[in-house]
Amino acid sequence: TSVGFALSLVFYMTQSEVCPPSCSCKSPVEAEGLHVDCSSRKLREVPALPLNTTRLYLQNNSLTTVPPGALDSLSSLKEVKIFDNPWNCDCHILYLKLWLEDVSAASLENIRCTTPALMRMKPLRQLTGNELGTCKRLLPIKCLEFFWRDLVLIAGAIITLIIVAWALKCSKKLVCQINLKRYYTRGWLLGRHSFKTH
Numbered sequence: 001t002s003v004g005f006a007l008s009l010v011f012y013m014t015q016s017e018v019c020p021p022s023c024s025c026k027s028p029v030e031a032e033g034l035h036v037d038c039s040s041r042k043l044r045e046v047p048a049l050p051l052n053t054t055r056l057y058l059q060n061n062s063l064t065t066v067p068p069g070a071l072d073s074l075s076s077l078k079e080v081k082i083f084d085n086p087w088n089c090d091c092h093i094l095y096l097k098l099w100l101e102d103v104s105a106a107s108l109e110n111i112r113c114t115t116p117a118l119m120r121m122k123p124l125r126q127l128t129g130n131e132l133g134t135c136k137r138l139l140p141i142k143c144l145e146f147f148w149r150d151l152v153l154i155a156g157a158i159i160t161l162i163i164v165a166w167a168l169k170c171s172k173k174l175v176c177q178i179n180l181k182r183y184y185t186r187g188w189l190l191g192r193h194s195f196k197t198h
Contacts, residue, residue, distance in 0.1 A: 020047035033076050046070050056080045064088040064115075068095040071103075080104045082111060089113035089127060097124055 019025035023038035033054030038047060043061040054076050063085040071077075080103065087093060093113075100108050108125035119127070 018050040020049065022047055025050070039081070049074060052076055054078045056082075058082045058085070060084040062086060065092045066096040066099075067092075070095075071099055074103075077103055080107050082107055085111075086114035087111060087124065088115045089119040089122065089124065090116065093124065093127070097127065100124075 019034070019036065020038065022041050022043060023036050025037070026035045027033070028035065033052040034050050035055040035057075036049060036053045037057045038061070039057040040060045043058070043063060046058065046063065046066055049056065049071075051073055053074050056074070056077060056079070059081045061084075063082070065088055080100070082096075082100075087096075097108070100111075105125075108123070111124040113119035113122045113124060113127075
């Protein structure tokens with residue numbers, strides 16, 4: 001029993017070390033991983049979270065956005081509550097929207113935009129790319145750039161095929177001309193030789 005107590009103490013100390021100082025962490029005996037409660041802490045940004053977080057509570061804070069990649073390491077996550085925050089629904093909110101769609105689509109139901117004014121009280125799940133017009137400048141490759149790149153590649157492929165077809169046609173014509181020339185030269189030489197013998 002003393003060994004078990006020592007192990008649980010070490011486990012508790014280890015978990016306490018990785019728990020963000022602005023949050024409280026629990027590790028229920030019946031469940032694996034941590035329940036990280038960062039709700040109602042007036043947080044302005046998402047803290048560094050333990051990798052073994054299974055339940056995350058970030059509701060009722062002052063979060064306006066989540067930096068891209070900030071939540072990607074939480075592979076064990078089963079539940080997340082992130083509503084009641086003053087979300088700024090510009091391009092930077094796309095990461096959170098896409099991440100929630102993959103990890104916890106149900107959480108999107110309760111998330112509403114606060115700013116900009118046109119987006120106020122709109123559910124995050126209903127936002128489309130058209131509404132986030134400024135995203136065009138922030139995305140690494142625009143859809144239009146994909147279109148022009150593909151168009152250039154297709155045009156290049158067509159031009160290459162035309163050149164290859166033209167080269168093959170010219171080479172066949174050249175081969176035919178060379179063969180005809182040889183044939184006529186050979187015929188002329190044979191004719192001349194037979195004339196001399198007679």
